Amino acid sequence: NAGVMQNPRHLVRRRGQEARLRCSPMKGHSHVYWYRQLPEEGLKFMVYLQKENIIDESGMPKERFSAEFPKEGPSILRIQQVVRGDSAAYFCASSPDNSGNTIYFGEGSWLTVV
Amino acid sequence: AQSVAQPEDQVNVAEGNPLTVKCTYSVSGNPYLFWYVQYPNRGLQFLLKYITGDNLVKGSYGFEAEFNKSQTSFHLKKPSALVSDSALYFCAVGPFGQNFVFGPGTRLSVLP
Numbered sequence: 001n002a003g004v005m006q007n008p009r010h011l012v013r014r015r016g017q018e019a020r021l022r023c024s025p026m027k028g029h030s031h032v033y034w035y036r037q038l039p040e041e042g043l044k045f046m047v048y049l050q051k052e053n054i055i056d057e058s059g060m061p062k063e064r065f066s067a068e069f070p071k072e073g074p075s076i077l078r079i080q081q082v083v084r085g086d087s088a089a090y091f092c093a094s095s096p097d098n099s100g101n102t103i104y105f106g107e108g109s110w111l112t113v114v
Numbered sequence: 115a116q117s118v119a120q121p122e123d124q125v126n127v128a129e130g131n132p133l134t135v136k137c138t139y140s141v142s143g144n145p146y147l148f149w150y151v152q153y154p155n156r157g158l159q160f161l162l163k164y165i166t167g168d169n170l171v172k173g174s175y176g177f178e179a180e181f182n183k184s185q186t187s188f189h190l191k192k193p194s195a196l197v198s199d200s201a202l203y204f205c206a207v208g209p210f211g212q213n214f215v216f217g218p219g220t221r222l223s224v225l226p
Contacts, residue, residue: 004157033214042218043158043204091157102148103214105158 002027004094005074006106013113019079019086021109025094032075033103034067037089046090049075082113116141118207118217126223127195135190135220137179137205146208147188149179152219153201161203164188175199195224 005024013019025032034046036059045059049069060067064082069075079086089110095103117140127133139145146165150158162173169181179190190203205217 006157035216043216045214093158102160102163104160105150107157108155110155 004029004092004104004106006090006092006109008109009107010110011112013082013111015083015113016081019082019111019113021077021079021090021092021111022074023077023092023094023106024074025092026104029094029096029104031095031097031103032069033093033095034075034077035091035093037091037108039088043091046077079111082111084113087111087113116207116215118205118215120203120205120217120220122220123218124221124223126225129197129224129226130194133192133195133199133222133224135203135205135222137188137190137217138186139188139205139207140186141207145181145188147179147181148206148208149173149177149188149190150204150206150216151175151201152204158204161190195222197224197226200224 004026007022030051032049035043036046037043047060047067048056052071064080066078089108091108092106093103119138121136148163149161151161152158161177162171162179164171164181172178177192179188181188200223202219202221204219208214
């Protein structure tokens with residue numbers, strides 16, 4: 001059973017470009033979470049999704065950031081018009097439900113904006 | 115709102131000595147408590163969790179944690195530290211979804 005798969009692992013973008021980060025949850029998991037880890041900071045919640053629904057996006061910046069989890073395919077975190085401050089590690093996690101079962105994290109996607 | 119505190123940014127311990135990484139929490143209701151470890155440039159690995167049951171929880175890699183309700187703490191412990199335990203440790207409180215909150219992290223350095 002493959003774990004949470006994220007790609008790309010490393011992504012370099014110039015300011016103003018778009019970044020797309022993908023997350024395939026563990027098999028059987030329908031809940032996906034995105035977290036951002038800024039240099040020297042902890043993990044900050046961004047968004048919580050179930051299939052085709054955004055449950056909570058209270059941690060998402062109001063502009064340029066969006067997320068989706070379509071019926072088929074991976075969850076996508078999209079950052080438009082990237083700026084240097086978007087440089088961070090973005091972690092995806094999945095769980096089968098939100099009952100308290102452990103959530104499992106992917107290896108992360110490191111975005112560098114130059 | 116739920117919150118988690120890890121009062122120490124850095125913990126240094128000699129190899130072979132016992133280690134403790136501290137965590138305190140604030141929740142309404144019964145807490146779901148977790149510890150994760152992060153090695154450089156890697157994702158988070160689950161170590162252990164407390165939902166209900168025995169206050170002493172045993173987890174991966176020889177780690178354990180003790181849930182103390184009166185002190186609202188969930189300290190991570192290991193009887194004998196290894197150099198390979200050097201990493202960033204995160205305490206977190208659930209349940210999942212909207213309110214799954216991580217502490218700021220504690221960097222553990224085990225010195226040979």
